Amino acid sequence: MTTTTTTTIIPSNPSFFSSAPFIPADAIFALTAEYTADKHPQKVNLGQGTYRDSTGQPWVLAAVQKSREVLLNQGLNHEYLPILGLQTFRQEASKLALGGEIYDRVQDRLATCQSLSGTGALHLAGLLLRSCRAPLPKIYIPAPTWSNHHQVFSSLGFECISFPYYSATSKSLDMETYLATLNGCPENSVVILHACAHNPTGCDPSREEWKTIGKAMKERKLFPVFDAAYLGFNSGNVDDDAFAIRYFVGELELEVGVCLSFAKNMGLYGERTGCVFFVSNAAQAATNTQSVLEMLQRSEVSNPPAYGAKIAATVLTDPELKALWYKDLETMSGRIRAMRVALFEGLNGHGAPGNWDHLVRQSGMFGFLGLSPEVVLRLKEKYHIYMADNSRISIAGLNPGNVDYVARSIAGCLRGE
Numbered sequence: 001m002t003t004t005t006t007t008t009i010i011p012s013n014p015s016f017f018s019s020a021p022f023i024p025a026d027a028i029f030a031l032t033a034e035y036t037a038d039k040h041p042q043k044v045n046l047g048q049g050t051y052r053d054s055t056g057q058p059w060v061l062a063a064v065q066k067s068r069e070v071l072l073n074q075g076l077n078h079e080y081l082p083i084l085g086l087q088t089f090r091q092e093a094s095k096l097a098l099g100g101e102i103y104d105r106v107q108d109r110l111a112t113c114q115s116l117s118g119t120g121a122l123h124l125a126g127l128l129l130r131s132c133r134a135p136l137p138k139i140y141i142p143a144p145t146w147s148n149h150h151q152v153f154s155s156l157g158f159e160c161i162s163f164p165y166y167s168a169t170s171k172s173l174d175m176e177t178y179l180a181t182l183n184g185c186p187e188n189s190v191v192i193l194h195a196c197a198h199n200p201t202g203c204d205p206s207r208e209e210w211k212t213i214g215k216a217m218k219e220r221k222l223f224p225v226f227d228a229a230y231l232g233f234n235s236g237n238v239d240d241d242a243f244a245i246r247y248f249v250g251e252l253e254l255e256v257g258v259c260l261s262f263a264k265n266m267g268l269y270g271e272r273t274g275c276v277f278f279v280s281n282a283a284q285a286a287t288n289t290q291s292v293l294e295m296l297q298r299s300e301v302s303n304p305p306a307y308g309a310k311i312a313a314t315v316l317t318d319p320e321l322k323a324l325w326y327k328d329l330e331t332m333s334g335r336i337r338a339m340r341v342a343l344f345e346g347l348n349g350h351g352a353p354g355n356w357d358h359l360v361r362q363s364g365m366f367g368f369l370g371l372s373p374e375v376v377l378r379l380k381e382k383y384h385i386y387m388a389d390n391s392r393i394s395i396a397g398l399n400p401g402n403v404d405y406v407a408r409s410i411a412g413c414l415r416g417e
């Protein structure tokens with residue numbers, strides 16, 4: 001006798017994750033992946049803001065190289081750091097941004113916490129503001145800005161408001177609109193400020209303009225959060241690049257938040273080495289703030305990564321290594337400046353239609369070309385030159401071997417070739 005077995009098919013339940021939306025890949029990381037997959041011999045990556053040397057290779061800074069040797073010779077272990085991070089690193093990082101004299105004046109009013117690079121510093125700043133301020137302050141963010149700013153703060157539940165600071169017509173700072181925005185912000189709003197090397201425009205306020213901005217913020221009772229991802233990398237001089245932070249704290253005696261990254265200025269991109277600190281006007285408020293940071297850090301990552309902080313702390317505490325680092329900063333910023341000029345001259349030399357003066361007025365890692373999305377796409381598809389959709393280029397991706405090709409290609413594209 002034969003028996004037949006019947007299989008009951010249990011209808012599968014909808015996935016636990018069926019309501020997850022699809023989020024398109026981050027544009028700049030996706031562009032890097034496209035570049036990597038491109039096999040063309042003349043391809044050029046001007047997308048991601050990472051330093052490259054004159055042969056187009058990543059560069060381990062001389063000071064970092066030496067610092068690694070020092071750490072190895074000392075015997076490197078892999079123990080946990082404290083929750084707030086490496087004490088010498090937190091101290092030296094905040095001292096670097098504030099300068100020794102202001103640091104001494106405010107050190108008992110400082111709350112500091114090591115972070116996962118600059119992004120983690122901004123995120124911790126957001127978490128702290130969310131824990132300490134009710135109702136939630138609005139966050140004012142200059143437009144255009146770094147592509148991640150809105151996401152960092154809106155994912156924490158903040159209302160983010162873009163305000164224009166850059167005139168696309170004059171390709172320079174629009175101070176009038178900037179000040180009108182500040183004067184119209186509700187009291188206690190948070191304003192994100194690029195301490196230097198404004199991403200993506202490379203357009204920073206002058207010292208006099210910073211003073212005016214700071215005074216307006218003080219009058220309006222606004223809270224500045226400096227995003228300082230390029231200290232020293234911008235001009236080659238940390239003191240110059242930290243002018244706004246030091247003026248706001250040292251002269252205007254404002255309470256501020258500062259988010260530091262050592263990705264660009266020490267080349268510690270993958271080590272996720274950063275620090276967030278707050279200067280408050282009362283020692284007890286600083287102690288409490290730091291205790292909140294400690295709790296937030298514990299619940300997020302328990303304790304931060306050690307290696308990059310040890311490298312940076314060694315550089316910052318050893319006078320010889322620090323001097324070497326200052327030279328490295330000059331090397332990087334000097335090479336970028338030279339490539340900025342070479343591109344400017346190349347564009348003019350190849351008769352690229354338009355005026356390119358803004359390129360040499362800008363500073364920092366980026367050049368904001370002002371090309372249409374169609375030209376940007378054509379540069380990628382025909383010439384294998386990759387840049388952000390808004391035509392921001394990482395000048396560090398240029399070198400003597402490719403700058404003429406880039407200038408010639410842009411000129412050709414603009415002429416419709």
Ligand SMILES: Cc1ncc(COP(=O)(O)O)c(C=O)c1O
Nearest residue numbers: 117118119146199227229261263
């Ligand atoms: C303005 C700005 N802020 C913050 C960051 C954060 O960088 P990281 O998290 O790698 O330190 C960047 C990186 O490009 C940036 O341009």
